[in-house]
Structure formats: C-alpha cells, structure tokens
Amino acid sequence: MKAFEIQEFGNLVCTEKPQPEPKFGEVLVKVKAVSLNYRDILMIKGLYNPRLRLPVIPCSDGVGEVVSVGEGVTRVKPGDRIAGIFMQKWLSGNFTKEAAKSTLGGDLNGMLAEYVVLSEDGVVLIPPHLSDTEAATLPCAAVTAWHALIEAGLKPGETVLVMGTGGVSLFALQFAVMAGARVIATSSSDQKLERVKELGASDVINYKSVPKWEKEVLALTEGVGVDYVVEVGGVNTLSQSVKAVRMGGKISLIGVLAGAQGEFNPLPAVMKGVRIQGIFVGSRQMFEAMNRAIDVNKLRPVCDRVFPFESAPEALNYMEIGSHFGKITIEF
Ligand SMILES: NC(=O)c1ccc[n+]([C@@H]2O[C@H](COP(=O)([O-])OP(=O)(O)OC[C@H]3O[C@@H](n4cnc5c(N)ncnc54)[C@H](OP(=O)(O)O)[C@@H]3O)[C@@H](O)[C@H]2O)c1
Secondary structure, three states, X not given: OEXXXXXXXXXXXXXXXXXXXXXXXXXXXXXXXXXXXXXXHHHHHXXXXXXXXXXXXXOOEEEEEEEEEOOOOOXXXXXXXXXXXXXXXXXXXXXXXXXXXXXXXOOEOOOOEOEEEEEHHHEEEOOOOOOHHHHOOHHHHHHHHHHHHOOOOOOOOOEEEEOOOOHHHHHHHHHHHHOOOEEEEEEOOXXXXXXXXXXXXXXXXXXXXXXXXXXXXXXXXXXXXXXEEEEOOOHHHHHHHHHHEEEEEEEEEOOOOXXXXXOOOOHHHHHOOOEXXXXXXXXXXXXXXXXXXXXXXXXXXXXXXXXXXXXXXXXHHHHHHOOOOOEEEEEO
16 A cells, blocks of 8 residues: 655655555545645644654554454444544543654554554544535644633624634634634634624734734624633734734633744733633544534535645645645545
8 A cells, every 4th residue: 555654854755555444443544635734734843743653654643444354343343434633642531742742644554554443432424414625624724723612611692803814724624613602703814804794704904914913803792801701812813813802811822823833922822811721633532523514504615625635745745835724635
C-alpha cells in the first residue's frame, strides 16, 4: 500500500509499505478521505514537536471503510464508515496525560495512508448523510469547536464571537447557529465576511480595517460583550477578547494564529470574572454527541478544494497560502 511519511523534517515522502493487519481489538480501515489542519504542516516541518519520533505518517483527520476486524471487536463491523478520533485514548471523562500522548499524525501514525489499523476504541461511526471528504473534516476542527461551545454550555439566545474564518471558527459558527445563538464573526477579508453572513453570522467585522474590533463587538452588544469567545489568535489577541467578552463570560483558548509569543495582563480578566479555558480537541464521547447533532440537523461542513491522494504535498502548500475558505481535503 502507499503512504506518505515524514522521514526527516521538511520532507514528505510517498512510500510503498506492507499492508497492516488488525490484531485483537483492532480494525483495518481502507482510508477514503483525509482533511488537513495547520498542525499537519507544523508537524512536517518539525515545528510542532521537534522531538517527534520519525518516520511517522502525518494527518490526524481521516475517514474510511472498515475492511476487516481482529478478534474481540464488537464496536464496528466490515462495511462501516468510520473516522479515527484525534486522541486515541481520550474516550470520555477527564483529559489525561495518557490521552494527550495518543494523537494521530503525531504520537501515533496518522491517516495519510491507503490503509490504517486502529483500535476499535479509537473510531466513531460518521453521520450517514456526509460524503467521505465532508466527514473527514470532523475529527480535529469540528470536535474542538463543539467542545468550546456546546460542551461548555452554550444556550439559545447567547452571543458568540468567532475569530477569522479558519476550520475551527467556521465549525464554531455553524454549531452556534445550530444551537440558536447569535454569532459575531471577524475576518481579514470582506469577501469571506459575505460568506460567513450566508452561513448565519448576524454581524461581521473586518479585523484588518478595524484593528480595535473589540470596541465594535461591545457596540454590537449594547456595551455588554459576548457570552463566548472562540479564541484562536492566542496571546496577541487575548486582551482584546477579554474586552469583548461580558462580565463572567467564557473564553475558549484554542490557537495561536496571531503568534505564540507575547504579553498578557491577567488583571482585566480577573476583574471581569472571565472564565478562560484551554481546549485541546475533545473526547470520543464529545465526537459522538457532535455526530448525533450533525445528523439530526443535517449540517454540512464548509469544504474548499479536494486534492487527489498523490497531490497531498500540493494540498499542504495550498493550505499554507491561506486563501482557502473551509476545509481542504484529500480523496483516495
Ligand atoms: N486546541 C486545539 O485543540 C486546536 C484544534 C484545532 C486547531 N487549533 C489551533 O487553532 C488555530 C485555528 O485552527 P484552524 O484549523 O481553524 O486554522 P486555519 O483553518 O488555518 O485558520 C486560518 C484562518 O485564521 C484566520 N486568522 C489568521 N490570523 C488571525 C488573527 N490574527 N486574528 C483572527 N483570525 C486570524 C484567518 O481568517 P481570515 O482569512 O478570515 O482572516 C485564516 O484564514 C490554529 O492555531 C490551530 O493550530 C487548536
């Protein structure tokens, strides 16, 4: 079978490998589609984890069909359409160190291969109405957005701020709309803002032409601030997010798109009683709850370009340019 491997940092190589076989409690999956996350680019370059064990097959997000199962498998059967879960050992309950060290396309081989073997515990059935490429977008960005809003207690009528139009933010927008919340969305592009309005954002702000966007958020909420911020900018946008959130509101800390280094004064957050929570994707239980909601609401992920398997390096380059709107996927 063919698989892409990081053999040394900065170098993604397509290699021929023996087809894996499922052992006790494992399933063999014919991969049908993979979606990309910025993490995959950082992983390949050695910037995510310079001590990463190599060689490793990249990409956390993929779906496929169960081809065969090892002894003792009861959760799935041949023919089932499944997705791998981001952390193979976070099934439910509290986040643990063991779970954090079980990520696909990092600690463990990922999904950018024609066949993969996964533990039966490390897979979920995908919503039937989704195509393979649509379903491949779910394991990382969607579960993260679900965790940040729905698991965090978002209620109808509350207001959510989503930053930029990356994968996590677009899923957060869709889940917030699905939950009956109001969404304020930002982007550096007026064109993209038109598209987020079509997805249900009630108010939009261009964070390039309005660098003090938090003031605009306050104006749009009668000076109160939003109930939730889906914070993907990092330390360089966090002070603005604290200004934009209401007293006692919630900020989900997710990403560092505006840079990993910087200064943050915690006092304004303390004085406003803001709850700041780090979010690292989510558990299998969250993924399954999300899939039920996606199924009932017939929600469709926002997808950008689809690349063929052989063009995985081009797909990664395309992601790096950053002009996409929605998830970039690879079809096998
Ligand atoms: N903690 C977790 O579990 C988790 C999970 C997934 C991702 N992440 C992290 O979360 C972040 C977002 O991930 P993603 O997959 O959604 O990324 P992505 O799809 O690569 O997002 C790219 C978009 O982010 C927006 N952006 C860039 N700089 C920004 C800034 N300074 N302020 C506001 N928006 C900005 C831009 O939107 P516009 O073009 O509209 O301006 C850009 O198109 C990344 O740092 C990623 O590593 C964390």
